[in-house]
Amino acid sequence: MGIYSEEISNISQKSNENLFDFATVDEQKAEQTGYSNYSYWRSTWQFFLKNRIAVFLLVVVGLIVAFVIIQPYLPYQKSPTEIYIDEQTGSQARNIAPGSEFWFGTNSIGQDLWSRIWEGTRTSLFIGFVVALAEVAVGISVGALWGFSRKLEAPITQVYNIVENIPTTIVLILMSFILRPSISTIIIAMCITGWVEMARFIRNQIVILRDREYNLASKCLGTPSYRIILKNLLPYLISVIMLRMSLAIPFAIGAEVFLTYIGLGLPISEPSLGNLINEGRVLMMSPDLRYQLIFPSVVLSIITIAFYIIGNAFADAADPKNHV
Amino acid sequence: MWYIGKRLLQSVFTLFIIITIVFSLLRLMPEEGYLGAAAEKMTPEQQEIILTNLGLRDPLLVQLGNFYMDLFKGDLGTSVTYRTDVPVTTIISEKIMYSLFFGLGAVALSLIIGVPLGILMAHMKGRWLDRLGTGYIVFVVAVPAAVYYIFIQMYVTDIFNLPLLFDEYNKMSWILPLTSMALAPTASYAMWMRRYMVDELNKDYIKLARAKGVKERTLMFRHVMRNAFIPMAQYLPATILFTITGSIYIESLYSIPGMGGLLVDAIQRQDNSVVQGLVLIFSSLGIIGLFLGDLAMALVDPRIKLGKGGSTR
Numbered sequence: 001m002g003i004y005s006e007e008i009s010n011i012s013q014k015s016n017e018n019l020f021d022f023a024t025v026d027e028q029k030a031e032q033t034g035y036s037n038y039s040y041w042r043s044t045w046q047f048f049l050k051n052r053i054a055v056f057l058l059v060v061v062g063l064i065v066a067f068v069i070i071q072p073y074l075p076y077q078k079s080p081t082e083i084y085i086d087e088q089t090g091s092q093a094r095n096i097a098p099g100s101e102f103w104f105g106t107n108s109i110g111q112d113l114w115s116r117i118w119e120g121t122r123t124s125l126f127i128g129f130v131v132a133l134a135e136v137a138v139g140i141s142v143g144a145l146w147g148f149s150r151k152l153e154a155p156i157t158q159v160y161n162i163v164e165n166i167p168t169t170i171v172l173i174l175m176s177f178i179l180r181p182s183i184s185t186i187i188i189a190m191c192i193t194g195w196v197e198m199a200r201f202i203r204n205q206i207v208i209l210r211d212r213e214y215n216l217a218s219k220c221l222g223t224p225s226y227r228i229i230l231k232n233l234l235p236y237l238i239s240v241i242m243l244r245m246s247l248a249i250p251f252a253i254g255a256e257v258f259l260t261y262i263g264l265g266l267p268i269s270e271p272s273l274g275n276l277i278n279e280g281r282v283l284m285m286s287p288d289l290r291y292q293l294i295f296p297s298v299v300l301s302i303i304t305i306a307f308y309i310i311g312n313a314f315a316d317a318a319d320p321k322n323h324v
Numbered sequence: 325m326w327y328i329g330k331r332l333l334q335s336v337f338t339l340f341i342i343i344t345i346v347f348s349l350l351r352l353m354p355e356e357g358y359l360g361a362a363a364e365k366m367t368p369e370q371q372e373i374i375l376t377n378l379g380l381r382d383p384l385l386v387q388l389g390n391f392y393m394d395l396f397k398g399d400l401g402t403s404v405t406y407r408t409d410v411p412v413t414t415i416i417s418e419k420i421m422y423s424l425f426f427g428l429g430a431v432a433l434s435l436i437i438g439v440p441l442g443i444l445m446a447h448m449k450g451r452w453l454d455r456l457g458t459g460y461i462v463f464v465v466a467v468p469a470a471v472y473y474i475f476i477q478m479y480v481t482d483i484f485n486l487p488l489l490f491d492e493y494n495k496m497s498w499i500l501p502l503t504s505m506a507l508a509p510t511a512s513y514a515m516w517m518r519r520y521m522v523d524e525l526n527k528d529y530i531k532l533a534r535a536k537g538v539k540e541r542t543l544m545f546r547h548v549m550r551n552a553f554i555p556m557a558q559y560l561p562a563t564i565l566f567t568i569t570g571s572i573y574i575e576s577l578y579s580i581p582g583m584g585g586l587l588v589d590a591i592q593r594q595d596n597s598v599v600q601g602l603v604l605i606f607s608s609l610g611i612i613g614l615f616l617g618d619l620a621m622a623l624v625d626p627r628i629k630l631g632k633g634g635s636t637r
Contacts, residue, residue: 162338167610169568170603177591177599178349254468261470262572263592277471284478293474301467308466 040320044239047317054313057306064303068125071118079115104295116271117296121303123272127187127256128249128307134191135248136241139198144229146199147206160200168193172255176264183266186259190252198244205237239318246311250304257300273300327622335615342607347391350600401597412601415586420605422582426574427567430505434563438510439556442517447544449522457514464511473573476504490578501578505570509563516559520552558621563613568606 049055071077104113146156175189206229209215215232223232234241253273259265260274268275273296280293316322394401403410445457464472480500481488487497524530525548533543571584579585583602590598 161334162341164614166338166342167568167607169572170607170610173587173591174346174349174603250466257468257470258573262576262588274470277474281474284474290478293478297471297475300471301463304466304468305462308462 038323040323043320043323044314044317047322048314051313051317054310058310060302061306061310064121064299065125068118068122071115071122077115079112104291113276113292113295116276117273117299120271120273120276120296121299123183123266123270124253124256124274124300125249125303127183127190127272128252130187131190131194131252132245132248134187135194135198136245138191138195139244140202140234140241142195143199143202144206144233147203148210148225148229148233160196163196164200169258172259173262173264176259181259181264181266183270186256186266189259190255194248194252198241201240201244202237205240206233209233209236239315242318243311243315246307246314250307253300253304328619331615331618335611339608339611342611343395343604344388346600346603346607347388350596351387401601403595403598412597415598416583416601416605419581419583419586422580423571423575423584426501426505426580426582427571429502430567430570431509431560431563433502433506434509434513435560437506438513439517441510442514443521443544443549445514445518446521446525446548454518457518461511461515464507465515469508469570470573472507473504473577476500477577488578490580497578501574501580505567505574508570509567512559512563513556516556517552520555521548524548524551554621554625557624558617560617560620568609 104117106112142156145152146160147153171193172189175192176185179185179188210228210233215228218228218232256265256272257274257277260272260278265274265278266272268279276296277293277300280290280296283289284293401412403412403415407415441457445454448454477488477500480486486500487494489497490501491497530543530547533547538547568584571582572587573584574580575582575585576588583605586598587602587606590602
């Protein structure tokens with residue numbers, strides 16, 4: 001017995017009807033008891049906002065994506081694939097320097113570089129987003145199965161050991177060499193190599209988390225496995241998944257440039273940033289025409305660097321250890 | 325020893341599977357790749373005869389068997405369009421020395437620059453050198469290599485008056501390909517070195533060493549650096565992979581007669597047997613690199629008991 005015995009012995013007298021009424025939430029009272037209004041996403045966002053460069057780049061990327069979408073509907077836009085004819089000479093408007101008529105100039109067969117660049121950015125971003133999404137989807141599914149199912153663990157590990165040993169570049173080259181170049185084959189070739197790392201990462205995290213007490217408790221209460229994976233495990237990993245996604249985009253764009261460079265990219269009729277850079281590279285020996293290389297390269301560099309920095313800043317922000 | 329043997333066996337097995345997959349996939353390719361430049365002038369019957377003579381009408385398993393028999397004799401077939409009827413092995417063996425020289429040279433150069441850079445960055449964490457280095461790393465990692473390679477070739481040759489294309493007898497023309505190829509591995513060495521050093525610096529034994537008054541210099545070089553080198557050992561051989569990609573760009577940009585440039589040429593001319601041979605060589609290089617990486621890791625790190633572990637990565 002201790003100090004509380006008196007309290008307990010008189011407890012029935014202290015009780016009354018009102019105690020069993022439903023209480024209403026009072027924000028102020030909650031504050032007083034030291035209840036923290038912590039929200040994971042809000043803290044993540046607040047921490048992210050502290051990184052000025054990342055926020056600036058996020059705005060830039062947002063603007064670029066928005067612009068790429070609305071650009072064809074703006075007034076005074078030219079078609080990216082039409083070959084323009086010089087009215088005075090009657091021949092194709094080749095290699096015209098940037099000016100009021102053609103804002104970024106024209107290329108060597110008289111197409112408008114300004115609209116080609118945005119068309120190319122659209123293609124490249126599309127490839128990047130689709131590859132990133134596919135990578136995440138496949139990576140999460142395989143990784144979750146791999147980490148959670150004890151039966152599948154050994155076979156998937158074997159497959160992984162083999163796949164991981166193959167140089168990514170080689171797979172990329174081989175796949176695009178075999179499939180005929182088009183947007184979908186490029187996406188397929190990149191997805192074949194991309195999901196592996198994601199799957200391994202998810203698997204490692206799930207192996208760490210799956211036998212924690214809260215999951216054991218959950219299992220004892222009869223929660224089905226898919227619900228444990230979806231509700232207990234994946235929310236833990238959301239920040240990592242977002243990071244991988246935002247890094248997958250610049251790498252997919254880079255891989256497209258690489259494939260185009262070695263002659264396995266998209267056909268010239270479908271402008272992409274890789275295509276444009278490759279076109280510009282041919283002309284780099286004449287200093288007057290270097291703008292055809294510089295403009296797409298600058299756009300490409302801004303996009304890839306921005307995604308890279310945003311991804312890393314977001315990963316920092318999403319780490320709860322940094323939230324104070 | 326057991327671990328090494330097991331790992332070696334796994335690598336050989338992987339190589340075997342890759343070769344099989346590559347071979348089978350290339351059989352799905354359009355057949356023009358085997359006919360050469362005269363394909364359009366041939367009648368379908370003539371084409372058929374050539375394909376049969378090449379053994380392409382046999383069942384896939386028979387083809388695979390023949391291919392392995394040839395492979396053990398060191399025969400990779402003959403080139404179709406790149407240099408007609410010259411054995412692929414001859415073509416490649418002429419080129420392999422250039423690729424080896426530039427690949428190894430670039431790795432050596434990037435080690436010499438990258439590791440000290442990483443150490444310095446960890447040492448001066450948060451100051452301007454660290455920021456500058458981080459900027460460099462972000463740029464090199466994020467921007468596709470083709471872009472800055474092209475710009476280096478375009479402007480640096482003008483500024484320093486260096487030759488634009490590779491010339492075997494002009495040593496000045498070796499500088500740019502080597503340095504541009506070293507850019508990416510330098511960045512990754514510096515990045516890993518910095519990361520591992522910073523990780524080590526936050527550990528308790530370092531705090532203890534500081535507390536008992538170990539000099540900062542001794543601390544850095546005796547304690548932190550040694551431990552940070554352990555994970556680095558694994559990445560060293562794996563950078564062979566970097567140089568594969570690098571060599572493909574660099575060799576065709578500077579027209580170095582190496583394997584990377586050859587791959588670009590062979591792809592553009594649809595020369596299946598050359599592509600096949602090169603893919604085999606590149607993937608073997610990659611597998612050897614990863615194997616050596618695991619081996620180095622096991623040798624350097626006393627915590628990895630030979631025989632256990634292995635799947636920790």
